[in-house]
Amino acid sequence: MERTDAAGVRLGMWLFLYTEIMLFGGLFVLYSVYRHRYQAAFAAGGLELELPLGALNTCVLLASSFAVAAAVESVRRGLKKAALAFLGSAALLGAVFLLVKYGEWSRKFALGLYPGGARLSAEPGGFKAFFGLYYALTGLHALHVSIGCLALGVCWALVWKGAVHGGRLNVLENSGLYWHLVDIVWIFLFPLFYLVA
Amino acid sequence: MNEKEESPGQSYGGLLAVLGALLALTAVSVAAARLYTGPLRAGVALGIAGLKSALVLVFFMRLREAGPAVAGGFLATVLTLAVFMALTFSDVLYR
Amino acid sequence: MSDSFYEEPSAPGQTGWRAWLLTTDHKRIALLYLWVVLFWFLAGAAFGLTARTQLMAHGQHLLTAKAYNAVFTLHGVIMVFLFIIPGIPVILGNFLLPLQIGARDVFFPRLNLLTWYLYVAGGLLAIGSLFAKGAPDTGWTFYVPFSLSTQTGVTFTVFAVFVLGLSSMLTGLNFITTVHRLRAPGMGWLQLPLFTWSVYATAWVQLLATPIIAVTLLLIIVERVFGVGLFDPARGGDPLMYQHLFWMYSHPAVYIMILPGMGIISEIFPVFSRKSIFGYKAIVAATMGIAIIGSLVWAHHMFVSGMSDVAVLLFSFLTFLVAVPSAVKVFNWVSTMYRGSIVMSPPLLLALWFVFLFTIGGLSGLVQGAAGPNVHIHDTYWVVAHFHFVMFGGTGFAFLAGLHFWWPKLFGRMYDFKKAYLGSALLAAGFLLHYFPQFILGLQGMPRRYYTYLPELRPLNFAAGIGAYIMVAGLLLLVANLLLSLRRRRDAPGNPWDATTLEWQTSSPPPRENFLAEPRPPAYPYDFRRGG
Known part of the structure; x- marks a missing residue:
């Protein structure tokens, strides 16, 4: 028997999102403790990060969230070409995010600002903790962005094939929910790392 | 159905x-x-x-259109995280 | 006689191994879990018995200190993550939850199968750690700094636990969605059987708490592999933060362990007292209360760690608070029996032992929860005795009680009662002889996780060892008795115990679709008045 309880599927997806909130939440707890303990060192660490790149990435993800929401609306209205354009843009923006992140990490590595690196090893504990958290949190986040990009790519293919349409869009909606949550995590990571100083 | x-x-x-x-x-x-x-x-x-x-x-x-179970679950999750953080600070703040 | 789910695979045309390894039938998945969980239980028990034998043979050093550390670590990791946390939910929960709510299956059947494969993978990864860098020797708690520096297979094992956690989390997700969306018409929230309530509450803890340990374990891996240093004081980290994050999950985890067990007990007492459960709503409230308050007490594992006094006082208070709903349940179970018409059976006997052993375990927990005494008994055998009384005397006995209660439903056969009674007696006697002396040993200062001890503690350790072997004999007899029943003909009636919940309104074992006719839930799940 074909069961299409959309509300149930949506509940399941939200339950999964709650686990993601708790997953990042553990790291947020760790961040909050160390920030409280090392206020000055965190400010110093924040100065090392490149605010324009962080702000750019923030805007990139916000725009991609808009694109995903617009894609869902397009599918609902049966506007296949618009949906494909929005989905493609969202995935592309996600890729841009990852490229910028890769660039940021590379520049930090080149400066010796990585665990075990020359510059970081010479800094005090709080500064090291800041960067440990930076890599842990942005790394975990980037992993999620990558998975999200893949999901959006799959959705693009399904829309293109006609497997996802106005009467059957669970996969797209749920991928969208995942993507928005990944955006929300970054909405918090941005001030926590780039606006400390 | x-x-x-x-x-x-x-x-x-x-x-x-x-x-x-x-x-x-x-x-x-x-x-x-x-x-x-x-x-x-x-x-x-x-x-x-x-x-x-x-x-x-x-x-x-x-979130609002997703129903009370979903919205309630979201609030419960965020509240849980907030409480975990607060209880952790009962240690960290007073050492 | 119509076909049961054994004859009918979940998808047409599935035969042989495909009918099991590719099944989406929650009942078959429950049985797949049963066999693998049983394997891990026996492995964990073997490691435990090995450690106990070492302690029995004081001075003979059957194991080196390092080997002993690996043995108790594996015993802990296997028992906690591969047996007790998953055990009741994935076997009895999977089989019975849809039946109890009048549904055809769980909400996400394929996700259900995935959780089984994740469970198997986690177990294989744990075995893999033995061949990578050798078994870990950190204890199942993987405390830093030792877990970061030890040259054993910690990374492998910790990753195995991560995978097992994912399995647990997804099971919780599935069960929550199932209870919200697939209840039969007429099955409102206050018509749910108490086992279903307990599995539902447990599912929320599995969902929300497991990710915390997931990220913590990832941090251990990242620190070992990349030297990130978030728990290393030399690099600005705080080892106590590891303990906070670890116990933030691992304490709620013990409620993941006990809540389904309590749910089983709540099902058994009404049936064998021929009387409704005393205080259905109170038990529901207590179940949710234990899940919530139990998630707020984790730092009672850290009283002597160097934590602030404020935290010690706060967590001690919360720990005493969580005892209240548990006590409410014990009171209600006993009150169910009062003025009931008691029918003795193996499930009831095991349930009675549960109440006795869990109460002892719970009360001993209060001693630990008091900050002052905690200083004296922390990391001694008192703690070991406490958690074996609640996890083994509690969850373990409840699990056995549940197996004996629902065995005819799962397999369509009844087992031999006499062997069940004898096995239970051996198990209980051996259990008490094995674990009770450990309270005394703890008070006398015997530390846990040591491969040897002071000579004056020999007699009690030796007696405990005797108890261990009697206990294991009882366990083996119980398990063998259940397995032997499978040689009989499949002729158990649909409702051999005259119980009232929906799973007993279908045949034993149930058909593939669970119910031939649309189930009609009674207005109250424990109505024994009509003599049926």
């Missing part, structure tokens, strides 16, 4: 407006970080982040 999506659709203009608000708030938070050096710096930054997240939750993720 098929359940037809009952919630009304969204307008592209509306969604674009939300994006505009999100980008504006981002600018505000950068400006605030640059200009405001008071004790509530972290609170202001997180407050703006919370506002942005609320916009995404309500308008992009349509």
Whole structure:
């Protein structure tokens, strides 16, 4: 028997999102403790990060969230070409995010600002903790962005094939929910790392 | 049994407006970080982040239309995290 | 006689191994879990018995200190993550939850199968650690700094636990969605059987708490592999933060262990007292209360760690608070029996032992929860005795009680009662002889996780060892008795115990679709008045 309880599927997806909130939440707890303990060192660490790149990435993800929401609306209205354009843009923006992140990490590595690196090893504990958290949190986040990009790519293919349409869009909606949550995590990571100083 | 999506659709203009608000708030938070050096710096930054997240939750993720179980679960999750953080600070603050 | 789910695979045309390894039938998945969980239980028990034998043979050093550390670590990791946490939910929960709510299956059947494969993978990864860098010797708690520096297979094992956690989390997700969306018409929230309530509450803890340990374990891996240093004081880290994050999950985890067990007990007492459960709503409230308050007490594992006094006081208070709903349940179970018409059976006997042993375990927990005494008994055998009384005397006995209660439903056969009674007696006697002396040993200062001890503690350790072997004999007899029943003909009636919940309104074993006719839930799940 074909069961299409959309509300149930949506509940399941939200339950999964709650686990993601708790997953990042553990790291947020760790961040909050160390920030409280090392206020000055965190400010110093924040100065090392490149605010324009962080702000750019923030805007990139916000725009991609808009694109995903617009894609869902397009599918609902049966506007296949618009949906494909929005989905493609969202995935592309996600890729841009990852490229910028890769660039940021590379520049930090080149400066010796990585665990075990020359510059970081010479800094005090709080500064090291800041960067440990930076890599842990942005790394975990980037992993999620990558998975999200893949999901959006799959959705693009399904829309293109006609497997996802106005009467059957669970996969797209749920991928969208995942993507928005990944955006929300970054909405918090941005001030926590780039606006400390 | 098929359940037809009952919630009304969204307008592209509306969604674009939300994006505009999100980008504006981002600018505000950068400006605030640059200009405001008071004790509530972290609170202001997180407050703006919370506002942005609320916009995404309500308008992009349509949390309200998802029903009381989902909205309740979301609040329960956030509350759980907040309590975990608070209880941890009962140690960290008073060592 | 119509076909049961054994004859009918979940998809047409599935035969042989495909009918099991590719099944989406929650009942078959429950049985797949049963066999693998049984394997891990026996492995964990073997490691435990090995450690106990070492302690029995004081001075003979059957194991080196390092080997002993690996043995108790594996015993802990296997028992906690591969047996007790998953055990009741994935076997009895999977089989019975849809039946109890009148549904055809769980909400996400394929996700259900995935959780089984994740469970198997986690177990294989744990075995893999033995061949990578050798078994870990950190204890199942993987405390830093030792877990970061030890040259054993910690990374492998910790990753195995991560995978097992994912399995647990997804099971919780599935069960929550199932209870919200697939209840039969007429099955409102206050018509749910108490086992279903307990599995539902447990599912929320599985969902929300597991990710915390997931990220913590990832941090251990990242620190070992990349030297990130978030728990290393030399690099600005705080080892106590590891303990906070670890116990933030691992304490709620013990409620993941006990809540389904309590749910089983709540099902058994009404049936064998021929009387409704005393205080259905109170038990529901207590179940949710234990899940919530139990998630707020984790730092009672850290009283002597160097934590602040404020935290010690706060967590001690919360720990005493969580005892209240548990006590409410014990009171209600006993009150169910009062003025009931008692029918003795193996499930009831095991349930009675549960109440006795869990109460002892729970009360001993209060001693630990008091900050002052905690200083004296922390990391001694008192703690070991406490958690074996609640996890083994509690969850373990409840699990056995549940197996004996629902065995005819799962397999369509009844087992031999006499052997069940004898096995239970051996198990209980051996259990008490094995674990009770450990309270005394703890008070006398014997530290846990040591491969040897002071000579004056020999007699009690030796007696405990005797108890261990009697206990294991009882366990083996119980398990063998259940397995032997499978040689009989499949002729158990649909409702051999005259119980009232929906799973007993279908045949034993149930058909593939669970119910031939649309189930009609009674207005109250424990109505024994009509003599049926």
